[in-house]
Amino acid sequence: MARPRKGARHWHDEKTDTYFIRDIDADGKAIKFSLGFGKKEPDHGSKVELALAKYIAEKHVAAKVVIRNQDSSEVLVADAIRKYADVRIINFVPGSDKKKKEVARGHEALSRLKTVLEFFGEMSLDDLDVDARDDFVRFLRDKARARARATHARKVEAYLEKKEKWDAAALARAKSGRVVRELKRKPPVAPEPFDVSEVPFQPESALRYLQDLNSALTCAYERRLTRIHVKIPLTGKYDPRTTVFTDEQVIRLITHAHFKRGMGWIGKRPKQQVFIWRHLARFMLLAYFTGSRKTRMSLASFEDEGDRPWIELKQVRDASGKLVWKGWLHRLGDDEIEYGNKSAPKIRMPSLLVRYCVKWKRQGLRYPCMYPYSANGKEEPGELQKSMRKCFREVLGEDTDAVIHTFRHTCATKLCQQPHLPLVAIAAYLGMTTETLVNVYAKHREEDLDKVADAFLDAGHTTARGAQNIGQKLTETDRNGIAWFDLELPENQKSSIRSIVRSGYAGI
Structure with missing residues (x-):
């Protein structure tokens, strides 16, 4: 039985300290090309992931989708993401789809879409429901735990290597009979035991991935890949930060x-x-x-x-x-x-x-x-x-x-x-917008609320004087001919306004 094919992946050549992208095309031929850097490159991990995400996106874009106006059950999520990566990130044309600007930080969007493809790629648009969203959140949680487990394994490996060198040096000193008064270097410390349940993870971290997926679904609808506009439910947002420095x-x-x-x-x-x-x-x-x-x-x-x-x-x-x-x-x-x-x-x-x-x-x-x-x-x-x-x-x-x-x-x-x-x-x-400022920070502007409250008192005096003068004038001219006046100043309104003003809005 033949071994299952591996998907697109990065590979490091230890001899030359060079990263490569490896894959197999549709005809079964091996694909391998160098990225031009190795582990000595600063921040090589993120650069490798970015290069792999870009390759996967371009690979999927190469497979053009020609069928249009399909039912949502016939369109794969991968098709929608391919189209979105093509028209909005890789080959974006200003003004297309009423979009004047390209996607902000496109390389980060491609990296997130790679993760979305990894989970949703073979699903149809009909499969995008609350259960699929919850499964994706658990998928991200498992990936976070796997990364933490791998990081802990590397720490343990580094500790064992340092400890072996330390013990060898101590044994050599003991055999030579030398007395060391004080060692400048401290012995290596073993990393704390790893508990997967203590790995921090917040379900809200899936929100940005789901928003990218919804953008791809909108693009698929606007580009007529499907005749139904499908949306996947989003998770909640992070609680707003309230910390302020003194x-x-x-x-x-x-x-x-x-x-x-x-x-x-x-x-x-x-x-x-x-x-x-x-x-x-x-x-x-x-x-x-x-x-x-x-x-x-x-x-x-x-x-x-x-x-x-x-x-x-x-x-x-x-x-x-x-x-x-x-x-x-x-x-x-x-x-x-x-x-x-x-x-x-x-x-x-x-x-x-x-x-x-x-x-x-x-x-x-x-x-x-x-x-x-x-x-x-x-x-x-x-x-x-x-x-x-x-x-x-x-x-x-x-x-x-x-x-x-x-x-x-x-x-x-x-x-x-x-x-x-x-x-x-x-x-x-x-x-920032004034709405954001008011909603988040203007709760500290209690003085403004006091000014608004005081403004009603000033307006009350003005309204009362105006109503008194108008009511007196109308009463002296034609008391019975002003039917509409009853809607705004009913009977005894003049005396009631005067009493409210005199009492300082008492009882309201």
């Missing part, structure tokens, strides 16, 4: 990051006791004072490069004729695409933040949030998430639920607590 916590975080020391690479050589987190301190200042999203800060430059946000600094004369520095944050480069749900308006920065930016630029920095001690010597800002998470835990404790986006929450909350600032202006400064 001023004392922000100062502690920035101070800790500014003075944190560790090992860095200078001139392709490792060096100890260098300031490794000062780029995090600069990021925190930018995020706290502007309330911008993570990528708008982490990728910012002091030069207008077109493909990234940038900070404009300029000297201008104030009212007294003195030269002062002004700064503007261009959250969106000229060559970038702005999406409706991620507004990125240009704003003028606070004067305190401008002074910091002038100082950083004079220090020779091109990217304020760039890690300066990378081993590969790249002069580009990188990912901050891991180091920021470590900083939060060191300062706020292991059980903190603070994330990078908490700076945006903090900025919005602080601005909403200023009663003299209009909510529309705050929303424009933060790059």
